[in-house]
Amino acid sequence: MKEKENTGREFNPLKHRMVPNHEILSEDEVKNLLSEYNVEKEQLPKIRAIDPTVAAAKAKVGDVMRITRESKTAGIAYYYRMVIA
Amino acid sequence: MVIATPKRIKQIRFGLISPKEFRKMSVTRIITADTYDDDGFPIEMGLMDTRLGVIDPGLRCKTCGGRAGECPGHFGHIELVAPVMHVGFAKLIRKILRATCRNCGALLLDPTQKKETVEKIRVLKKMGQSIEDVVNEVFKDARKAGKCQYCNEEQREIKFEKPTTFIEDGHKLMPTDIRSRLEKMTDEDIEVIGMDSKNARPEWIILTVLAVPPVTMRPSITLESGQRSEDDLTHKLVDIIRINQRFQENREAGAPQLIIEDLWELLQYHITTFIDNAVSGVPPARHRSGRPLKTLSQRLKGKEGRFRGSLSGKRVNFSARTVISPDPNLGMHEVGVPLAIAKELTITLYVTPRNINEVREYVRRGPDNHPGANYIVRADGRRLRITDKNSNELADLVELGWKVDRQMKDGDVILFNRQPSLHRMSIMAHEVKVLPHKTFRLNPAVCPPYNADFDGDEMNMHVPQTEDARAEAKILMHVRENIISPRFGGPIIGGIHDHISGLFLLTNSKDKINKDDALELLAKSEIWELPEPAGKEDGKPYWNGKQIFSQILPKGLDLEFKAEICEQCDTCKGADCENDAYVVIKDGVLEKGSIDEKAVGAFKSVILDKLIKEFNTALACKFIDDATRLSIRGIMRSGFSFGINDEYVPADAQNQINETLNMATDKVEKLILAYEAGELEQLPGRTIRETLEMEIMKELSRARDATGDIAGRHLGMDNSAVIMAKSGARGSMLNLTQMAACVGQQAVRGERIQRGYAGRTLSHFDKGDLGAQAHGFVKASYKGGLSPTEYFFHAIGGREGLVDTAVRTSQSGYLQRRLVNALQDLEVQFDGTVRDTRNMIIQFKFGEDGINPMNSDFSKTDAVKRIIDSVTGVKE
Numbered sequence: 001m002k003e004k005e006n007t008g009r010e011f012n013p014l015k016h017r018m019v020p021n022h023e024i025l026s027e028d029e030v031k032n033l034l035s036e037y038n039v040e041k042e043q044l045p046k047i048r049a050i051d052p053t054v055a056a057a058k059a060k061v062g063d064v065m066r067i068t069r070e071s072k073t074a075g076i077a078y079y080y081r082m083v084i085a
Numbered sequence: 086m087v088i089a090t091p092k093r094i095k096q097i098r099f100g101l102i103s104p105k106e107f108r109k110m111s112v113t114r115i116i117t118a119d120t121y122d123d124d125g126f127p128i129e130m131g132l133m134d135t136r137l138g139v140i141d142p143g144l145r146c147k148t149c150g151g152r153a154g155e156c157p158g159h160f161g162h163i164e165l166v167a168p169v170m171h172v173g174f175a176k177l178i179r180k181i182l183r184a185t186c187r188n189c190g191a192l193l194l195d196p197t198q199k200k201e202t203v204e205k206i207r208v209l210k211k212m213g214q215s216i217e218d219v220v221n222e223v224f225k226d227a228r229k230a231g232k233c234q235y236c237n238e239e240q241r242e243i244k245f246e247k248p249t250t251f252i253e254d255g256h257k258l259m260p261t262d263i264r265s266r267l268e269k270m271t272d273e274d275i276e277v278i279g280m281d282s283k284n285a286r287p288e289w290i291i292l293t294v295l296a297v298p299p300v301t302m303r304p305s306i307t308l309e310s311g312q313r314s315e316d317d318l319t320h321k322l323v324d325i326i327r328i329n330q331r332f333q334e335n336r337e338a339g340a341p342q343l344i345i346e347d348l349w350e351l352l353q354y355h356i357t358t359f360i361d362n363a364v365s366g367v368p369p370a371r372h373r374s375g376r377p378l379k380t381l382s383q384r385l386k387g388k389e390g391r392f393r394g395s396l397s398g399k400r401v402n403f404s405a406r407t408v409i410s411p412d413p414n415l416g417m418h419e420v421g422v423p424l425a426i427a428k429e430l431t432i433t434l435y436v437t438p439r440n441i442n443e444v445r446e447y448v449r450r451g452p453d454n455h456p457g458a459n460y461i462v463r464a465d466g467r468r469l470r471i472t473d474k475n476s477n478e479l480a481d482l483v484e485l486g487w488k489v490d491r492q493m494k495d496g497d498v499i500l501f502n503r504q505p506s507l508h509r510m511s512i513m514a515h516e517v518k519v520l521p522h523k524t525f526r527l528n529p530a531v532c533p534p535y536n537a538d539f540d541g542d543e544m545n546m547h548v549p550q551t552e553d554a555r556a557e558a559k560i561l562m563h564v565r566e567n568i569i570s571p572r573f574g575g576p577i578i579g580g581i582h583d584h585i586s587g588l589f590l591l592t593n594s595k596d597k598i599n600k601d602d603a604l605e606l607l608a609k610s611e612i613w614e615l616p617e618p619a620g621k622e623d624g625k626p627y628w629n630g631k632q633i634f635s636q637i638l639p640k641g642l643d644l645e646f647k648a649e650i651c652e653q654c655d656t657c658k659g660a661d662c663e664n665d666a667y668v669v670i671k672d673g674v675l676e677k678g679s680i681d682e683k684a685v686g687a688f689k690s691v692i693l694d695k696l697i698k699e700f701n702t703a704l705a706c707k708f709i710d711d712a713t714r715l716s717i718r719g720i721m722r723s724g725f726s727f728g729i730n731d732e733y734v735p736a737d738a739q740n741q742i743n744e745t746l747n748m749a750t751d752k753v754e755k756l757i758l759a760y761e762a763g764e765l766e767q768l769p770g771r772t773i774r775e776t777l778e779m780e781i782m783k784e785l786s787r788a789r790d791a792t793g794d795i796a797g798r799h800l801g802m803d804n805s806a807v808i809m810a811k812s813g814a815r816g817s818m819l820n821l822t823q824m825a826a827c828v829g830q831q832a833v834r835g836e837r838i839q840r841g842y843a844g845r846t847l848s849h850f851d852k853g854d855l856g857a858q859a860h861g862f863v864k865a866s867y868k869g870g871l872s873p874t875e876y877f878f879h880a881i882g883g884r885e886g887l888v889d890t891a892v893r894t895s896q897s898g899y900l901q902r903r904l905v906n907a908l909q910d911l912e913v914q915f916d917g918t919v920r921d922t923r924n925m926i927i928q929f930k931f932g933e934d935g936i937n938p939m940n941s942d943f944s945k946t947d948a949v950k951r952i953i954d955s956v957t958g959v960k961e
């Protein structure tokens with residue numbers, strides 16, 4: 001799929017105030033994450049590559065995304081998802 | 086026995102069994118209708134042939150060599166002399182016969198339509214959708230053809246007579262005729278009618294071979310007289326074999342066609358009733374006693390059938406069910422069990438050197454002398470029933486390693502349950518207290534978690550049978566461990582109704598309690614000493630209610646909170662509150678404030694919450710028992726009742742109420758006039774009409790509240806309904822307003838009542854009348870009595886409430902089911918993650934904060950604040 005030229009006017013879901021922050025983890029961060037929870041990458045929750053936030057963050061299949069949410073119980077809660085096709 | 090590794094089911098395919106397959110899966114042909122010979126041994130090639138499996142202990146299956154219990158049973162078969170129809174598929178046969186040629190068997194459609202249909206069916210199947218509509222279309226179109234386009238045969242009208250007869254132009258079609266027609270159908274045509282020729286050829290519906298089910302699914306039972314009683318299916322099979330034989334004899338003897346046809350019909354009847362004994366138009370086959378036989382369909386169908394009765398729901402041993410009734414003298418962790426139930430339910434004791442004497446005593450007492458024992462299991466596994474005749478003898482025989490089924494007795498831990506079991510407190514462990522009479526007795530304080538009342542509710546009891554189960558029940562499920570609900574982090578067990586009224590009356594009054602009364606109040610609470618008296622009157626010491634209540638509080642309890650009766654003043658005066666609504670407890674002494682729902686009520690009790698979180702559950706348990714007992718004695722000191730006179734408002738107040746209501750109706754009239762004149766100011770986002778409705782509703786509800794206030798001024802704390810409403814025991818001030826002052830607007834879907842006749846709600850009003858009275862405003866109070874139109878509107882509003890609850894319970898029940906199914910295997914791990922059975926992470930931290938809601942403070946996480954406060958001694 002050819003990427004559309006960024007004219008700076010497209011809608012970016014990540015900038016929307018109701019969309020939690022999505023970011024791609026670096027390889028080191030992924031390694032730390034997996035060892036912290038003692039899991040393989042496949043045991044993480046998934047997110048589809050066609051998800052608008054994933055596309056906006058330019059994540060590829062196999063990447064792990066950190067989602068930072070406002071939480072009613074914990075203030076800030078982190079959630080990790082592996083990008084799948 | 087080899088345990089096969091579990092395999093995943095990929096697909097289930099339904100089809101018909103071919104005669105070939107029937108013979109292949111059969112272990113023997115059955116030719117004789119006899120079952121056992123004179124020695125009581127199964128006859129070969131009879132219905133009880135040992136190749137079909139065994140049911141008598143001691144015998145071995147000739148097919149697999151297994152003993153009774155190991156052998157799963159094996160099918161046999163009967164070769165039918167003449168083919169017969171399978172009732173369950175008669176309707177399908179009708180459709181196929183009418184859609185196929187009577188001569189060449191071709192499906193009466195043109196080749197292009199056949200091709201298109203097959204294409205459609207393939208696509209639908211691939212997408213996992215129903216092919217029903219397409220196939221029905223095929224049958225409909227094929228039936229219209231008058232002539233076969235393949236062989237030019239003229240088609241004839243086929244009449245179907247339920248359940249299994251087909252008549253073509255007045256000529257009866259025998260199953261042989263039908264079968265030969267169906268056999269002619271090509272595999273291609275079969276696909277067009279949505280069947281799969283490999284799995285289900287239509288002619289297989291006409292049975293030529295009948296499968297004989299294994300004996301394991303139709304075991305015979307030996308009666309006490311020693312006589313064998315056969316299963317209904319066996320009876321039916323005997324009939325089938327007999328007729329089959331007679332048919333053959335008659336045919337071989339060259340009997341006239343009429344007799345042959347009669348016998349054929351009879352064979353059809355027996356096979357039909359063997360499959361389904363409740364077909365309309367067929368008299369059900371009956372047992373000698375006149376009872377209809379339970380044949381194959383009857384085993385599967387209905388509430389008690391295999392699916393709903395045996396697979397989806399099963400009956401449970403060691404359980405009991407009866408009506409519940411209250412007993413405030415029981416501890417909240419106890420349950421009163423009727424003696425009759427206690428004698429029936431047992432707990433297995435394993436005889437050890439330490440308990441052998443005790444066990445012998447139970448056995449000696451026998452089954453009629455509670456607590457005794459009902460059964461004994463010897464070391465060799467033989468189970469003997471204890472009777473009052475053999476009890477002494479058996480007691481002496483008891484040895485180590487034997488097992489004895491002892492009757493339930495006081496102190497046993499059992500599980501107690503009330504449906505619908507929506508949360509975990511719906512099943513809790515209680516301790517048994519064997520009592521006379523026939524109901525389960527429970528302390529009213531545990532009604533909230535079960536959502537139980539005593540208007541005929543029934544509850545279930547289960548007796549754990551192993552030490553592990555009992556330990557688990559005691560540690561995890563005991564009532565004591567479930568006072569705090571994990572739903573909101575507060576107590577769900579606590580005082581209700583009179584418990585709250587009672588303690589409120591006791592602690593809110595300036596009543597002087599003399600020594601006798603004080604001791605009487607505390608008699609059930611194991612309090613042996615009274616504190617310093619509050620004062621002396623006529624030389625005799627007296628105490629106040631707060632002091633009495635303080636006796637059941639543990640030392641070291643410090644608490645300050647606003648009571649339920651707090652009026653939420655703008656600036657709280659704290660301990661100086663003139664309503665005595667600010668509770669101060671210091672070192673287990675109630676210094677200030679009134680005890681009400683906020684202090685001891687289920688769902689709200691601050692005291693219980695504190696006791697559990699900072700003391701222990703046993704103490705909290707004792708507090709509930711003490712508080713409920715004290716409150717009942719407290720309420721009985723003065724008595725507490727409510728009657729029609731408590732709804733009385735003085736004449737001048739009644740005048741004020743009427744005036745308020747009249748003013749409100751006038752105001753409504755003015756609003757309507759303004760609306761009609763087009764002068765009403767429109768609310769944003771509303772039409773003018775909607776605006777009018779909202780304004781009217783607002784005005785009327787304001788008026789109703791105003792009447793409530795007027796009535797409230799005359800109904801003070803001497804009114805028991807007010808006491809109950811303010812202390813949170815039962816009811817609200819709104820209930821009282823409706824009883825004493827004005828019932829108010831009746832609504833359907835949140836709006837004034839609009840439906841009824843054309844242009845008006847009832848014929849008593851003018852068309853187009855928008856006034857209060859014409860749309861369901863009830864001016865009257867319940868005490869004053871409703872006018873006929875008001876009464877009718879009230880019924881409309883009331884009905885909506887009933888419908889709502891009925892709909893809501895079914896909807897929330899289904900929602901609950903879906904949630905439970907989705908979440909039931911998820912588990913919080915030691916690292917705080919929530920994972921499923923495949924060890925996949927569902928949530929990285931349980932609830933995002935990793936906090937067990939049960940340990941939170943009423944769902945708020947202010948434990949840290951509380952600890953800091955308790956250390957620094959500072960209170961905000």
Ligand SMILES: [Mg+2]
Pocket residue numbers: 537538539540541542
């Ligand atoms: Mg009830």
Ligand SMILES: [Zn+2]
Pocket residue numbers: 136137138139146147148149150151156157158159
């Ligand atoms: Zn067998």
Ligand SMILES: [Zn+2]
Pocket residue numbers: 186187188189190191233234235236237238
């Ligand atoms: Zn034809």
Ligand SMILES: [Zn+2]
Pocket residue numbers: 647651652653654657658659662666667
């Ligand atoms: Zn106050």
